[in-house]
Amino acid sequence: MAEANYQSSQLYRIRHSTAHVMAEAMLERFPEAKIAIGPPIEDGFYYDFDLPRGINEEDLQWVEARMKEIIAKGVDFSVREVTPDEARTQFKGQPYKLELIDDLVAGRVDDNGNEIAAPADKLTFYTQDTFTDLCRGPHVANTKEIDPEAINITFKMPAGAYWRGDENRQQLTRIYGTAFESAEQLKEYLERLEEAKRRDHRVVGERLGLFTFSQLVGKGLPLWKPYGATLRDTLERWLRQVQIENGYLPVVTPHIGKLDLYRTSGHYPYYKDSQYDPIQVDDEEYMLKPMNCPHHIMIYKSEMRSYRDLPVRYAEFGTVYRYEQSGELHGLTRVRGFTVDDAHLFVRPDQLLKEFKDVVKLIEFILSSLGMTDFRARVGTRDPSSDKYVGEDALWEDATAAIIQACEEVGIRYHVEEGEAAFYGPKLDFMVRDVLKREWQLGTVQVDYNLPARFELEYVAEDNSRSRPIMIHRAPFGSMERFIGILIEHFNGEFPAWLAPVQAVIIPVTDRNNDYAESVASDLRKRGIRVEVDGGKGRMQAKIRSNRERSVPYMLIVGDRDTAAGAVSVRLRTDEDLGAMPLADFIALAERVVNDHALELH
Amino acid sequence: MAEANYQSSQLYRIRHSTAHVMAEAMLERFPEAKIAIGPPIEDGFYYDFDLPRGINEEDLQWVEARMKEIIAKGVDFSVREVTPDEARTQFKGQPYKLELIDDLVAGRVDDNGNEIAAPADKLTFYTQDTFTDLCRGPHVANTKEIDPEAINITFKMPAGAYWRGDENRQQLTRIYGTAFESAEQLKEYLERLEEAKRRDHRVVGERLGLFTFSQLVGKGLPLWKPYGATLRDTLERWLRQVQIENGYLPVVTPHIGKLDLYRTSGHYPYYKDSQYDPIQVDDEEYMLKPMNCPHHIMIYKSEMRSYRDLPVRYAEFGTVYRYEQSGELHGLTRVRGFTVDDAHLFVRPDQLLKEFKDVVKLIEFILSSLGMTDFRARVGTRDPSSDKYVGEDALWEDATAAIIQACEEVGIRYHVEEGEAAFYGPKLDFMVRDVLKREWQLGTVQVDYNLPARFELEYVAEDNSRSRPIMIHRAPFGSMERFIGILIEHFNGEFPAWLAPVQAVIIPVTDRNNDYAESVASDLRKRGIRVEVDGGKGRMQAKIRSNRERSVPYMLIVGDRDTAAGAVSVRLRTDEDLGAMPLADFIALAERVVNDHALELH
Secondary structure, three states, rough: EOOOOOOOOOHHHHHHHHHHHHHHHHHOOOOOOOOOOOOEEOOOOEEEEOOOOOOOHHHHHHHHHHHHHOOOOOOOOEEEEEEEHHHHHHHOOOOOHHHHHHHHHHOOOOOOOOOEOOOOOOOEEEEEEEEEEEOOOOOOOHHOOOOOHHHEEOOOOOOOEHHHOOOOEEEEEEEEEEOOOHHHHHHHHHHHHHHHHHHOOHHHHOOOOOOOOOOOOOOOOOOOOOHHHHHHHHHHHOOOOHHHHHEEEEEOOOOEEEEHHHHHHHHEEEEEEEEOOOEEOOEEEEOOOOOOOHHHHHHOOOOOOOOOOEEEEEEEEEEEEOOHHHHHOOHHHHHHHHEEEEEEEEEEHHHHHHHHHHHHHHHHHHHHHHOOOOOOEEEEOOOOOOOOOOHHHHHHHHHHHHHHHHHHHOOOEEEEEEEEOOOEOOOEEEEEOOOOOEEEEEEEEEEEEOHHOOOOOOOOOHHHHHHHEOOOOEEOOOHHHHHHHHHHHHHHOOOOOOOOOOOOEEEEOOOHHHHHHHHHHHHHHOOOOOOOOHHHHHHHHHHHHHHHHOOEEEEEEEEEHHHHHOOOEEEEOOOEEEEEEHHHHHHHHHHHHHOOOOOOOO | OOOOHHOHHHHHHHHHHHHHHHHHHHHHHHHOOOOOOEEEEEEEEEEEOOOOOOHHHHHHHHHHHHHHHHHHHEEEEEEEEEHHHHHHHHOOOOOOHHHHHHHHHHHEEEEOOOEEEEOOOOEEEEEEOOEEEEEOOOOEEHHHOHHHHHOOOOEOOOOOHHHHHHHOOOEEEEEEEEOOOHHHHHHHHHHHHHHHHHHOOHHHHHHOOOEEOOOOOOOOOOOEHHHHHHHHHHHHHHHHHHHHHHHOOEEEOEEEEEHHHHHHHHHHOHHHHHOOEEEEOOOEEEEEEEEEEEEEHHHHHOOOEEEEOOOOEEEEEEEEOOOOOOEEEEEEEEEEEEEEEEEEEEEHHHHHHHHHHHHHHHHHHHHHHOOOEEEEEEEEEEOOOOOOOOOOOHHHHHHHHHHHHHHHOOOOOEEEEEEOOOOOOOOEEEEEEEEOOEEEEEEEEEEEEEHHHHHOOOOOOOOEEEOOOOEEEEEOOOOOOHHHHEEEHHHHOOOOOOOOOOOOOEEOOOOOHHHHHHHHHHHHHHOOOOEOOOOOOOOOOHHHHHHOOOOOOOOEEEEHHHHOOOOEEEOOOOOEEEEEEEEEHHHHHHHHHHHHOOOOOO
16 A cells, blocks of 8 residues: 655645754854754654854753743744745855755756756745744644653764765764754653664674774675574575575576676766776676676577567576765675675566566565565656657556556555656565664565566567567675674564574583583584584583573473483573473474574574 | 696696607608697697698598507607707707797796706707607606597697797697506597587577677677576575584675775785776776675774684675686687675684595585586695795695695595695695586685785784784585586586576476466476476477477476476476476475485486
């Protein structure tokens, strides 16, 4: 079912209005301040200021207290249209606002000279209390709609906000804030922020020995340590198997390709800035592959295809390399080399709807299996006022209709966002909320008419004529690295048993139980369970604690009585004690949990 | 057990002497010919000539017939020492021989100025019949030791043999020949050559749809099609599992690394010619990784290690990129990007022997499991007269002794070859004969004292001091691409059932049996068997033929009687007919064959 946008929600208006209230309070505290812009963002808002001095904790406390007073007064938000001249008079002495007014009056064009916004001869002001801003709204009617106990502001060093994001221009002070509909929601949000810090995948990844970085290997290039490589491989095997069961065919392609390949696809020079420089080989230029599609296309093209052969679904866990500025790099979630859980479907037009539906169902299944059930889908369509898109109108309309119909028929939550299409076709993005309610853009499904045309792809139709297939690009996770980074935080490192790098650890109570512990481990290993024996020195309680720290799902304590009875005493990382049970019972339990990919441990 | 060299065998002398007889016959046919060199090689010999005109089939037939006459005469080979002046007189008018004489008199040095051969004041001549050559031997005493019916000569276009391999010097005509101890052996050899042509992995790979190449992607960069990717993945999964069971830990590392990493390892600029040019990223240089060791070393270095943590065995199917001249590229066996079944063991000196033995046993197990039981190992030791090696003498002696002791204790055939060590340590190479008796150098195991020193690797010893681990590099296949190329030819595409991309195909006799065929396929798929249904139009016999062509191990023919009985009629690709059996029986058979990695189909 289609769902409403955040942009049209009451929460969005509350946050936008609270940003204006913050600007009002800031101008009271810093009358000389120059104000820039203050939009709502996900989870809150910010406002950028050019301040006469650095801001301190006392300023922030004063401003927040003052905001609450203004809100509690119940002031109206009023809107009026003004001429550019009236606007310039109002913002005399506010150079950032004057620059914005000039731009609005001039209209805006993109780098190709296409109009993004028409020249404006009327502007809008929103006024509350003593403060007026140049703004298109929307806002609340009165601050009574805002709960003064549900707002909060913060300042993070380094703010690093340049005017218009241009590092050659003035650096501004960005004050973040948030607002919720109730104080309770704000409290939950702040608790989630604290929890997110504790769960930072870089911290948890270090504690669990999942990955590391090396300055000598290079920035943004993770090295997967054994536990991380095991987790990653387990996840990949599962997804690979699910895909095979759904008719996908595995392929393997190299990590480089000739520059001509990317010239043909149009990826070069279009995406040049995010690609590595070409490598000269003999008299040819090669490039680290920034995506897998052109390689899969060359496999499609290696044979003549008949309408009966379609759909063809090629899947590869294909590692690509893209340039990211070093300041943008962040743990696993922003890296320079990552593995896409990629697939490309070559389909006939009459197969598009069914194939798209099947892809959506598969992604839904994959995300749900990992406990990510709180997701929505964004249908990205063309911006009808732009001409940056390639392909015939009729194809765009068919594809967009197919995507929406697929969402309706599968029954997922979706909303349409104009202008969010790729330049070569409409797409569907999966926006997933983790347990901390943070929204991540994960999987994507894109309909592509462009590459089939550029590479002159064909199949022999039933009437023996040559027809052009449509391509669907899809990746449920998008990037294995980023997804695992998110998974680590989602689960706080307490992965479901099937994913845990070490699934069980055997803890002998005394040295007398060491041989039995090893025989238990051996029995479990034969059943494919990843197991370790914690047979070193140290007290049993300390071992339980350290293995709980490592988030090992099952701790099997074996003492004299267990040894005599062929039993194990099962302790979960949740501290739940399942007591002693015959080894065969534990094996049955673990196999059931693992084979079912269960999220619970028993 | 240590084994004798080919170089000291009677077969080697026979071939070397037959080369001289060929030169004699050639000089009779072309009295103006200039002669260059004529060494024995694996499987035969060649001799290079500078001829006054192109050679033709009639010349070859005349020369071969004349060789047989000379051999049948029973002429002696006599050796004598001569002074350089005598040699120059003998070879007046033979410029290639005169150049060789000058070099021998001057002695030889390598590129670093180290002496390879001392200056000679005496040279040796071998003479048979009317022909004398500058030669160190050894030869047969009399051509009676050669069977004239066991020799053969050939000329392959383009010969492409430059004098001294230097493309700026004279191009020579290379005549190949071979000789065996019996006519029967020659006949078998020629049959194997024919069979090798039929089994060419490029031909079989195309027929079975395993891989393809694209000029737009680039030369020497295979694209694995679905059947090939399935085969490759199956092989990799098995090897990965075998390694895990043997205590190896998986890691995953990126395909690029900073140039400084390879400067530290010494791979750059030492191997610069076989590496791709660096890529500039911000103010740093990166390189496509030519090997995985430096990356694994950085994982080792990411933690402080204790003597109790060793050995640490990191395994990765790591794809590396190396420059090969485009003329050298050949199908899968010579490529520019390949995946090494790599592992690096970090061991204490007291663990070296045991770990080396375990590695040898593992490689023996892996090769034998694939039916490659005809192999020998080559122990590559230092050339004591060269100073290109790094590391202390005592370490070299210990390591060499450990390698030989490991071979003795494991009980594999081995021979020692001086000068075949890596510059950083002695090594063991596995030389494997396929069913066509062609010898391939596959797996390698190397002992390395160099990289641990260059990267300052350490562990905390029992006495709390810092000690340096030794590294073992090992790769049973060496390259997945090359190994699969060899496997394709070894099996002629008729892979063991566990490796076959399609393990079974169901052939319904009539359309009435299609539903049953699908239900059989579904049952097999649930058991993890890779199965297809050949339900299209076409006669049953034609389908059996085409699936036999595709080397599908099991063809399950299902007619009305099978459908009624819940049975399948099993036909093997060998044409063996196992008759009708209950489906459950076939499943049990197939599961046993697959799980056992059996080479036979039942």
